[in-house]
Amino acid sequence: MSRPVDTPDWRALPTRGQEAERRLAATWAFLLRVGFGVALVVLLWGAAIEVFEVPPFVAPGPLATWQAFREHSGQLFAALGFTLTGVGIGLSLAIAIALSLGVVFTLSAPASRAFMPLVIGLRTVPVLAVAPLLIMIFGRGQGTTIATVVIVGFFPIMVNAMRGFRSVSPTVQELFHVAGAQWWQLLLKARIPFALPFIFTGLRVATTSALLSAMLAEWLSGAPGIGRLIYDALGYRDMGLMFAAVALSMGTAFVLFGIATAAERRLSR
Amino acid sequence: MTGIDIRNVTKRFDLDGRSLTALEGIDLSVPEGSFAALIGPSGCGKSTLLRLIADVFAPSEGAIAVGGRPPREARLSHEIGFVFQAATLLPWRTVRENVALPAEIAGVTPRRSAEALIDLVGLHGFENAKPAQLSGGMQQRVAIARALMLEPKVLLMDEPFGALDEITRQRMNVELLRIWRESGTTAVLVTHTISEAVFMADRVHVLSANPGRVTGVVDVDLPRPRDFGLMKTSRFNALENAVRQLLFDEEENGAAKARAHG
Known part of the structure; x- marks a missing residue:
């Protein structure tokens, strides 16, 4: 076979090692930025307590909070674990429901017309308003937390997934058509992969609101998670414990957000 | 005919x-x-x-x-093989996987390997490259190889x-x-x-x-x-x-x- 004259040189492509090195450097830079941000917040917090002479029963400083954190770490992490279990189950259900509905609505215009208003209606109802109803249905335990996370979380995932499913260009659809593809082959080999970055954008939005709504649900239902712990600590005026719980939930929210963002970015490359 | x-x-x-x-x-x-x-x-x-x-x-x-x-x-x-104005490659697939796509969809084992077609369009050595790493002309070569996959x-x-x-x-x-x-x-x-x-x-x-x-x-x-x-x-x-x-x-x-x- 005759070799064409202008065969390009494949050695110019970046190697795996170079790519790994670049990623490692980016990770270090990110951690450094985060560390700097946290240090700045802690410094300002400590300074504010000192300067304005805030008494410990109103707000403890960073040191007092750290001590409370160490003292109550078992209780704190048990509560956090309970909440995260609810968030995890809720988000998993939300993803399953959102993707199923998204696929059905994308493939079937009649189904979209019939059920989309219902879904949007469910979304626009404030969770706080239906919370008593949810508590009646799901009880004062994990059930209400999960239901709340599902209601709040599935919508951004579904909307983004649908945008992703529809982002497949007409020529890609024609390509599959000419190759004789079935609708499910187009779904598996093109629609879902093209939608992945969109789905993770939805997941990132859902994850941040999921922790918030789970804690809110605990606040109302009394389920023994970190949301309830903050509420109770405030009730007992145990400000050290409360601040430790707040700091822990903030850190957790940040980590969750970081994981979702990293996953999204990895897929969007 | x-x-x-x-x-x-x-x-x-x-x-x-x-x-x-x-x-x-x-x-x-x-x-x-x-x-x-x-x-x-x-x-x-x-x-x-x-x-x-x-x-x-x-x-x-x-x-x-x-x-x-x-x-x-x-x-x-x-x-029928079809080559579009845009290369229309799937960005997460390597060159080899893009070329093999029609065979995958049809569920047949092609007589001619994806590698042979990549050679035919002058992209030897780029089998594992992603479309984003290729120039416009090279992407279109991949699209031509893909169109020829099922002969x-x-x-x-x-x-x-x-x-x-x-x-x-x-x-x-x-x-x-x-x-x-x-x-x-x-x-x-x-x-x-x-x-x-x-x-x-x-x-x-x-x-x-x-x-x-x-x-x-x-x-x-x-x-x-x-x-x-x-x-x-x-x-x-x-x-x-x-x-x-x-x-x-x-x-x-x-x-x-x-x-x-x-």
Whole structure:
């Protein structure tokens, strides 16, 4: 076979090692930025307590909070674990429901017309308003937390997934058509992969609101998670414990957000 | 018998309740193993015609036969390869996986490996590269290799090099002729470049716009294999002028059919 004259040189492509090195450097830079941000917040917090002479029963400083954190770490992490279990189950259900509905609505215009208003209606109802109803249905335990996370979380995932499913260009659809593809082959080999970055954008939005709504649900239902712990600590005026719980939930929210963002970015490359 | 026969084909689209005639009374045939070019102004329906052959749309009137069979049958037995104006590669797949996609969809083990096709289009060594790492010309080579994966009897190309610069496009054209010769398919190329049409084709079909009609045919009797030197010959220029005449005199002549034998 005759070799064409202008065969390009494949050695110019970046190697795996170079790519790994670049990623490692980016990770270090990110951690450094985060560390700097946290240090700045802690410094300002400590300074504010000192300067304005805030008494410990109103707000403890960073040191007092750290001590409370160490003292109550078992209780704190048990509560956090309970909440995260609810968030995890809720988000998993939300993803399953959102993707199923998204696929059905994308493939079937009649189904979209019939059920989309219902879904949007469910979304626009404030969770706080239906919370008593949810508590009646799901009880004062994990059930209400999960239901709340599902209601709040599935919508951004579904909307983004649908945008992703529809982002497949007409020529890609024609390509599959000419190759004789079935609708499910187009779904598996093109629609879902093209939608992945969109789905993770939805997941990132859902994850941040999921922790918030789970804690809110605990606040109302009394389920023994970190949301309830903050509420109770405030009730007992145990400000050290409360601040430790707040700091822990903030850190957790940040980590969750970081994981979702990293996953999204990895897929969007 | 895998030529293409288009008999009195009309295609209308519905746009907001108004009927738009994209193609009207198209009669055209492409003999087996030959190379045809479709040329015409924007909106003459040349891309639509290509999609009718590929069974992406069905004609409103008239009949199309690919190898004596309806386009749908030809498509489902993988006799049609299609190259789009954009490379349309799946960005998460490697070059090899992109080329192998049609075989994967069809669920068949192809006689020819993806590697052999990647070699054929001159991308040896790039099997594991991602599309984003390739230049526009290289991406389009991958698209051509993919279109040849299931050994189609008919290769349809919709301005495949339209997005490339002039120099790359001319090189790609020479390579495309080599690939066409080696694969032995019937080829239809949609283009809006006169020299490209003459350089590539055995026969150039000239279309007019609004609605799309065939205004004339120019038979290109240049020897093969063709190279750049050919473009400097007076014969080449005469053929170019014949196509140009059909493209630009069409307004005065109406839809009168002219057949230029150069």
